[in-house]
Amino acid sequence: MPAPKNTFKQALNNGDRLIGCWMSFAEPAVAEIMGTAGFDWLVIDGEHAPNDIRSIRDQLMALAASPSHPVVRVPIGETWIIKMVLDAGAQTVLVPIVESAEQARELVRACRYPPEGTRGVGAAASRATRFGSVGEYVQTADQEICLLVQVENRAGIAALDEILQVEGIDGVFIGPADLSTDMGFQGNSGAPEVRAVIADALARIRAAGKAPGILGTTDEATQAYLEMGAQFLAVGIDVLVLAQNARALSAKWKAKP
Template sequence: MPLRLDPTFRDALTDADRPLIGMWLSTGSPLLAEICAGSGIDWLLIDMEHGPNTLTTVQQQLQVIAAYPVTAVVRVPFNDPVIIKQVLDTGAQNLLVPMVASAAEARAAVAAVRYPPEGVRGVGSALARSSRWARVARYVQDAATTVSLIVQIESTDAVEHAAEIAAVDGVDGVLVGPADLSASMGLPGQQDHPEVVAAVHRVFEAAHAAGKRAGVNAFDPAAADAYLAAGADFLSASADVTLLARGSEALAARFIPASGATGSGGATDTY
């Protein structure tokens, strides 16, 4: 019997009656991925940009997450068609491409996730988990419907071009990274600065005007609440490493008052 692939993040966003809340997987550990997958969270981001993830650890995490009702998104390290091809072949159906600052870069990302003639993705699905080794009927012909693409806006140039980026056919949504954005604005480490917040809101407005979904990284709960109130359709609220760091610090502080574990600012360092 032919197999069917899971619904995409695009489908989940379309069907949702509330914003979708996610978290990062930065350790490369399938065990931690499975623990988080069973938490009730809406979506998980396997991070290859700032986490020690490889194609092997990405595939392993996709495999364990597949047993749970949660959507897996993979952030590739950069907008490169070879890496995107390889990540898609591991079975990733939802990609986040970082540092997209123009419509041309967005179109390049779209081309990388689509087979010719619409794109440039190399055809090798019969050898890969993406088609379940040719067990998914018409995978090559229908692959574009099984993949969703989110692009990340992280610079002043990207904010200026947000409307053009969001309007690109094949881009399903945009995710704002306030940490890099604040640095780009000359305000490093000040993700809560009014000018940074206003820039995030501009991206929300541009995406919604184009009929696309808008999200943001916001590890600080107060910032997360404010962005949800401002219309974020999806949001990443923490990470496995952040939860472990803050939780272990709280444990040490509870039982060893002189430990000095205070959790110095890591909770808001969201990329």
């Protein structure tokens, strides 16, 4: 039996637009709820949410029955953590703060088994192989792994064209919050100067045959990114969805005479 088909990667290759959401609670029960919402993809955030490998694994398990595809953002682009999330069953990995083609090439190698890569061959007892029941996993896993890299500062933007030439990168995700801050517009990713850089980056990513992605946390920003051509677009963060709706509900009824 080969590795499961990565439907998210296939959809990106087909040019489909995919709408997603960020998950920052680091709780499998919340992931299970989010998996019923109808998003095409959901990010399990290992960078800024209080996750570890066990909570990442548990959220992958919670989403197993969901049509929403789990994307695991690792905290850092290191081989050891990429190996762990892949063995836990992730097929799509998002790596933050990628600044060079050399770094991107090493990330591709981390996602692949030897001789093309450096991923450790210890999957027989892992969730990725369904505990040894996927007999052809090692032979077929590489082609089903989807690697997304985040370009989110001036160094990454400067190296974007070289990063886009790296074979094995499926998509490039622009991080507006980090990028705007690095450009001197702290907390203002909507600044015209930042929007211009984002629009140019998304266009270059698409022109290079890669999938362009981004996160919008307001309707205005999300619509703007959509019009710029974002293909895999996150439209919210679960913590903010709860917080904003809870505050609005409270204010609505407390204001009643």
